[in-house]
Amino acid sequence: MATNPISLMASPRRGHYDAIIVGARCAGAATAMLLARAGLKVLAIDRKPYGSDTLSTHALMRPAVLQLWRWGLLEPLLKAGTPLVETTTFHYGDEEITVPLAGNLELPGLIAPRRTVLDRILVDAARKAGAEILHDVAVGDLFADTRGRIRGIEIRAAGRASLRVSAEIVVGADGIGSLVAKCVDAQPSRRGAVSAAHVYGYAPVEPGAGYHWYFRDGLAGSFIPTNDGLACIVASVPTSLFDQRFRLGHARARMDVLEALSPALAAQAARAPKDARLQAFRGVPGYIRQAHGPGWALVGDAGFFRDPITSHGISDALRDAESLARAILDGSQAAFATWQQRRDLIANQILDTTDAVAGFDWTLDDIGERHRRFSVVLKAEVQALAGQPAPARRASKPTTYRAPANQDKPPVEANLSRNRTGARP
DSSP: OOOOGGGGOOOOSOSEEEEEEEOOSHHHHHHHHHHHHTTOOEEEEESSOTTOOOSOOOOOOHHHHHHHHHTTOHHHHHHTTOOOBOEEEEEETTEEEEEEOOOOSSOSSBOOOOHHHHHHHHHHHHHHHTOEEEESOOEEEEEEETTSOEEEEEEOOTTSOOEEEEEEEEEEOOOTTOHHHHHHTOOEEEEOSOOEEEEEEEEEOOTTOOEEEEEETTEEEEEEEOSTTEEEEEEEEEHHHHHHHSTTOHHHHHHHHHHHHOHHHHHHHTTSOTTOOOEEEOOOOOEEEOOEETTEEEOGGGTEEOOGGGOOHHHHHHHHHHHHHHHHHHOOHHHHHHHHHHHHHHHHHHHHHHHHHHTOOOOTTTHHHHHHHHHHHHHHHHHHHHTOOOOOOOSSOOSSSOOOTTOOSOOGGGOEEEOTTOOOO
């Protein structure tokens, strides 16, 4: 008789943690790693299998590479076969502008790891630091005390009674459709005005290839070298055009876009196996959500999303993971307020400059200037990151809500009750 694997899922080893993180991809695994390295007891839960793939075009910008180097993870990614990207070329119509990426110890170049590689290395680093991470486990709800403060999660599985696990803080790192954001009714403080659609697949690439970004009126494309001798080749269009031209078949429409952008790019894409699977993202307007509240916080796409056309999503996830970890380790309301203020400052700039590209309202005469504005934001972001110390636990903890790290039970005054604002399966 077949056995339902969900009913045999792993269970948390403890009943109470300093932090529970819902989602163990880039943002969640990085947050878990940083908190565990500082000595906190951390549980991260992800509904997908360990090392599984996810929608991503892989390209990392300078801030993300700097973060990974600071955390000691850049070398493992390179050893895993992630190619070092040393040039980036912008194709504005028939004009080409190649920019060499001058390397140094912290930034030897750029990388675009497959998520099966990057997420696995982040999870492994979090586990090595002492975090407990469970895959193939779904969170069904949050629960709160009588004052409305989030106190933990509820895990539901077929054939088993619900299991509650408490924590001093629950972090939502569970993406655009974040359950945590729904349960706490985290409202957007800003919404973007545009969305773009992206259809991508993989094709063989020669060693030493750089990033290539293609633009013609109303169309864009990307050539991104990644692991296994492949390049991720992306066709990007406004969502409205995607709805018109791609609904009858992604493959032909994608090749038409690539051919219009560059016959050489289309020829490269045609080297893929005939049965190669394409991935499509119809597009979602960007947003900045409320970052935290009583007993909860959001990180990664759960809190801030911008269109993938500027390839900054992973950079945002890693940056905000570190700044959130710093706030959690401080534990004061002032630290959380400062974290949200700083997150919103950079997020608004990134959303502005990303929407300026993703709106496709540019011409070949002005798209270069929009990219230069985005580059200015990146440079400021790198400078800010370079001056920050690694998150560390304070020697004397503030007298706030956080329990001692060795406490294995929720505070007796918690008076746990169901979170009535929670989303139901």
